[in-house]
Amino acid sequence: MEKLIAGDIYYLMYLGRAFEYKAKEHYMTGDISGFLHLDIGQEALSVAAMKAFEKGDVFTTYREHIMAIARGMEPKYVMAELFGKASGVSGGKGGSMHLFDPSHFFYGGDAIVGGQIPNAVGCAYARKYQGNLEGVMVVFGDGATNGGAFFESLNIAATHKLPILFLCENNEYAIGTNIKRAAPFKEQYKKAEPYMLTKAIDGMKADEVYSAVKEAQSLIEKGHGPIFIEAYTCRFEGHSMSDANLYRSSQEMKHCKARDPLPYFKEKMLNSFNFSQEEVEALEKKANECVDEAVDFAANAKEPPLEALYEHVFYEELNNVVS
Amino acid sequence: MLYREALNRALDELMQKDENIVILGEDVGLYGGSYRVTEGLVEKYGEKRVIDTPIAELSIVGNAVGMAIGGLRPVAEIMTANFSLLAFDQIINHMSKFHYMSNGKIKLPMVVRFPQGVSRQLAAQHSESYEQMLSAVPGLRVVATSDVNHAYHALKKAILLDDPVVFIEHELLYNKKGEVDFNDTQDPFKARVVKEGKDITIVSYLKILDDVTASVAAIEKELNCSCEVIDLCSLNPIDYETLAKSIKKTSRLVMVEEDHKTGGFGSQIVSWAAEELFYSLDAPPLRIAGEDVPIPYNRKLELASIPTVDSITKKVIEWGHKNGL
Incomplete structure (x- = not known):
């Protein structure tokens, strides 16, 4: 990893965490409502995977604020979406769980567990058909690997040798149900092994995530076909803001937080990538300022007009077709 | 073809x-x-x-x-x-x-x-x-x-x-025969008047429309009236304009569908007509639909579970007599 990329990753991880804490704060005040799934603790995976997979297309889940930002969406438009404002990335009609930006080849923001996986497979089919092997990355949690959509997708992706990276974020919990109670083994890559190349990594280490995803993307681009990466992570908060996180002991949370990706990568920044303390602090300051600006922007942005209710139900009105 | x-x-x-x-x-x-x-x-x-x-x-x-x-x-x-x-x-x-x-x-x-x-x-x-x-x-x-x-x-x-x-x-x-009119410029996503008439508007769609068409002659003869038959074609959005034009003309609505009656698609058409065209109607709308049962295997039972030419004819005639036709 180059120094420039390391700096970018640290900046985005730090920004991501600050963004999530601000979102939490504004959820408490009522500025943000609905379901809010915070990504605190999992910034390494969200940022490094997006930075490594810079080409191609991305499909992901509802815990996607940081991924969207790392993919290139401006924090202020993401925050505005959380606030339900017209200038939000989805015009205030999607909310926290549905961030879309085709200009960055980022397609949600899907809130049906596993539902985005067949969409990603279809997109990978389209890309291969178009002669484009840059690849599609689909991110999902360990919970999704127990559903039918996941298994159907492995089968189809392998049958057609599609350019797709399955990236499983295994944080061990499907809301409050531990993976041990929902699957016969803890390592979910075993489910993909008969179909494709698999790899298990520490998802809390940005450098490890970056190199694994980069390598996978480069193999896919060379025509390798589908690859499965399982990244072991730990979320520091509950599943969403309505989850009090009572199913994890303080011991478990202590162990979890000891794997905090931010201090780990900060140490790498200072000792492996030759950043000075001042340089790191400058990045942190810049990130905090960006998040503050995002909140200001979102707070002052306009609500969608009432007419927006009826917009975009259909793309084209009747009689607007050339046949 | x-x-x-x-x-x-x-x-x-x-x-x-x-x-x-x-x-x-x-x-x-x-x-x-x-x-x-x-x-x-x-x-x-x-x-x-x-x-x-x-x-x-x-x-x-x-x-x-x-x-x-x-x-x-x-x-x-x-x-x-x-x-x-x-x-x-x-x-x-x-x-x-x-x-x-x-x-x-x-x-x-x-x-x-x-x-x-x-x-x-x-x-x-x-x-x-x-x-x-x-x-x-x-x-x-x-x-x-x-x-x-x-x-x-x-x-x-x-x-x-x-x-x-x-x-x-x-x-x-799938094996129904017909001709394609390659010069047809009608919007295929709008309702089509299959047969013009002035006394009863019969709305239907898909296969059961054929049974409606086949029952019209007997209905018209018995009730001494003429039926306008409409093929909905698009079920969302619904072409209410074409329906309203016809119902205002005939003042009577019959909705025929193959599906189970409860919660069936036709209930939307009838409730819309009740809300929007109540004062244009000379009779309560009639809904003819399938029975509220899973479709059985036995042929006799199967046919009894959905509207047929005979049952459509009989029900419309009965309804017509009851409502002054």
């Missing part, structure tokens, strides 16, 4: 013009399509464009959504309506919603086709109709096609539109 040939021709013509159009589904390729709608297309366009899928309906529609996001125009075939239930998550949570919840940033030019309805003794898991559920999903266009000419034009429009379309066919219509 047969109904299935008209559908085939629509696919063929457009696939020839646009290589972004792909077909996917179970046995659509080498086998030639369960109802031969896609016959000959794999030989012409290859396996990359006519894709034989595993028996995984969720993925058929889910992949089509992803293909549309990726710039293709997929036409997905589900072998029969009951199997579409496995894809309902993708149809309702994904296909119908991405355009709206992305505030118009995502568009999904895609079609999901399937046949539905009572055929001949296929029993409860191969005979049902789902337009009542699908037409109630905002963001999905739902089209039901009842004849050769309409099938050709409507499928072409469904493929060319940038909206997701559920395209409903009927198992008993």
